[in-house]
Amino acid sequence: MFHGNTKKIVVPNKREKEILLNQKGVSFWLTGLPGSGKTTIAKILEEELFNNNILAKLIDGDIIRSEINTDLGYSISDRTENIRRAATISKMFNDCGIVVINCFISPTQNIRSLAKEIIGSENFYEIFINCSLETCEQRDPKGMYKKARKGEVKNFTGISSIYEKPQKADLIIDTEQLSIEESVKKVFDFVVLKTNLKA
Amino acid sequence: MFHGNTKKIVVPNKREKEILLNQKGVSFWLTGLPGSGKTTIAKILEEELFNNNILAKLIDGDIIRSEINTDLGYSISDRTENIRRAATISKMFNDCGIVVINCFISPTQNIRSLAKEIIGSENFYEIFINCSLETCEQRDPKGMYKKARKGEVKNFTGISSIYEKPQKADLIIDTEQLSIEESVKKVFDFVVLKTNLKA
Numbered sequence: 001m002f003h004g005n006t007k008k009i010v011v012p013n014k015r016e017k018e019i020l021l022n023q024k025g026v027s028f029w030l031t032g033l034p035g036s037g038k039t040t041i042a043k044i045l046e047e048e049l050f051n052n053n054i055l056a057k058l059i060d061g062d063i064i065r066s067e068i069n070t071d072l073g074y075s076i077s078d079r080t081e082n083i084r085r086a087a088t089i090s091k092m093f094n095d096c097g098i099v100v101i102n103c104f105i106s107p108t109q110n111i112r113s114l115a116k117e118i119i120g121s122e123n124f125y126e127i128f129i130n131c132s133l134e135t136c137e138q139r140d141p142k143g144m145y146k147k148a149r150k151g152e153v154k155n156f157t158g159i160s161s162i163y164e165k166p167q168k169a170d171l172i173i174d175t176e177q178l179s180i181e182e183s184v185k186k187v188f189d190f191v192v193l194k195t196n197l198k199a
Numbered sequence: 200m201f202h203g204n205t206k207k208i209v210v211p212n213k214r215e216k217e218i219l220l221n222q223k224g225v226s227f228w229l230t231g232l233p234g235s236g237k238t239t240i241a242k243i244l245e246e247e248l249f250n251n252n253i254l255a256k257l258i259d260g261d262i263i264r265s266e267i268n269t270d271l272g273y274s275i276s277d278r279t280e281n282i283r284r285a286a287t288i289s290k291m292f293n294d295c296g297i298v299v300i301n302c303f304i305s306p307t308q309n310i311r312s313l314a315k316e317i318i319g320s321e322n323f324y325e326i327f328i329n330c331s332l333e334t335c336e337q338r339d340p341k342g343m344y345k346k347a348r349k350g351e352v353k354n355f356t357g358i359s360s361i362y363e364k365p366q367k368a369d370l371i372i373d374t375e376q377l378s379i380e381e382s383v384k385k386v387f388d389f390v391v392l393k394t395n396l397k398a
Contacts, residue, residue: 009239009242009243009246010246011242011245011246011257012245012246012249016249017249017254020249020252020254021254040208043208043210044208046210046211047208047209047210047211050211050215050216050219053219055216055219055220055295055296057291057295058210059291067287068284068287068288085267088266088267089267089288089291092256092258092288092292093291093292093295096254096256096292096297097254098295098297
């Protein structure tokens, strides 16, 4: 036998890691149409949080697809599996005391509910990055709307695939009305509040 | 347009997060036969590291399989995909400054090379948890060797699937000779050295 001390092993739990980091390990799930501003907000947010000693991990749909989920496409069932794995990874980070900023179109209520269920409702905040389809299509930062209109991209959310607006988001950011700075500020204040270990 | 300040977004990088945490975000890859002692060592190690303010994430083969990789079996190609995803997740943690302790049988040189390539050779340390097949089979902590001998479990490493010993491990822990405490102490000292930001 692999002999030795038989005292019970106590692997450090989420709470203990949170105390070490002085923050709550929770996930902020940014949902919205392509071009609504999710990733832009998330990147500046991560920077601002870091400048305030809050350690966050940005988990972005595009990166998850190119690195982990190389086997998945854009059908609703593949989108669901994509979100299932991403949420599971988010939970791993939360369990380690890390704040997660998720950027996923996550177009349906079912998909977002699945993410919430996996991460745990007590650790999950849904943030709706709200912007009209018309404005998102005008912005078209990656030229994807243009391709979708031409039929060159299939299952494109807003054009050839549905987007169900969140009904009970914890926070709504209207990027048609707010500037980038104002949007980030609003999310930042919310995150600081929700990650405060003493609150 | 989503208007606002156009200054370049500077997402905090690995080094900056390491400085915040005062540790290097590197991975320690424990490989060895089933029953060699990988998970036992890893759990106590995580606890000891935490007691020394080193934040680590234990990523265990069994947990990854039951939570993320529910679609994968035990063929060599499924094992490879299992490791590919696990290594990618490890890299995500390392990029966030977190130390990762990996417990994976990871039976072939190819599989371990893949993990090293994904994580990055500068952030990867291979630790061979060495124990003879005979002793592992005697320990049989989960009763899996018994099942494998009866043919009830297929592709079982050591019995019906190969295990190639590492040729150039960064550290070898001989759990046939060392006690649990001695094994953990040896890995702990190695980890403290390799995660020291000032070294």
